[in-house]
Amino acid sequence: WLYQSHLAAEREFNAMKLAYEKGVAVPEPICQNRHVIAMGMINGAQLIKYKDIGKAEKVLEEILLNVKKAYVEAHIIHADLSEYNIILKPEGDILMIDWPQAVKKDHTNATELLERDLRNILTFFRRKFKIKLAIKEAYEYVINEAESLPI
Numbered sequence: 355w356l357y358q359s360h361l362a363a364e365r366e367f368n369a370m371k372l373a374y375e376k377g378v379a380v381p382e383p384i385c386q387n388r389h390v391i392a393m394g395m396i397n398g399a400q401l402i403k404y405k406d407i408g409k410a411e412k413v414l415e416e417i418l419l420n421v422k423k424a425y426v427e428a429h430i431i432h433a434d435l436s437e438y439n440i441i442l443k444p445e446g447d448i449l450m451i452d453w454p455q456a457v458k459k460d461h462t463n464a465t466e467l468l469e470r471d472l473r474n475i476l477t478f479f480r481r482k483f484k485i486k487l488a489i490k491e492a493y494e495y496v497i498n499e500a501e502s503l504p505i
Contacts, residue, residue: 359389362454366434367391369430369456369465376427379420379448396451398443407442410483411505416448417475422482422496424450425468429459435471469493 367386370393374380382394407413417440424430432439432453440451457467472492479485487505494500 363389366454369453370426373424380450381474396441398441400438401413401442402437402441405443413477418492420450425459426498427498429455431459431464431468432471433457433467436474
């Protein structure tokens with residue numbers, strides 16, 4: 355169990371470091387030792403905890419922009435993205451956390467994992483904030499086939 359925890363922490367640290375270096379909104383990864391990751395201070399709360407986030411469209415756009423940066427620039431997919439591992443900071447910016455299951459974009463199941471990440475986020479925003487965006491449109495934006503989102 356301890357060895358598996360060590361491997362998960364190592365994978366998460368490496369994914370966060372790669373994402374951070376490419377400008378993806380993740381906590382600053384400082385170091386990793388055994389099963390522990392030290393990272394920059396996180397000020398905010400999980401997206402799920404908020405009843406109202408003001409300009410929900412802007413938050414969704416920021417999330418999708420960071421998913422795109424991770425995919426296009428860092429060549430990774432979160433692979434477990436949801437409203438539970440997006441932190442909304444007091445000033446309205448986001449942080450994406452919980453990266454141990456991240457995969458490279460050339461992974462065998464990359465398309466399915468990216469679509470699942472997008473489906474999770476879009477379902478949450480549709481249910482909670484009544485924002486409708488098709489998975490196909492979000493997917494094309496993230497993989498860089500569309501320049502903007504129709505929000």
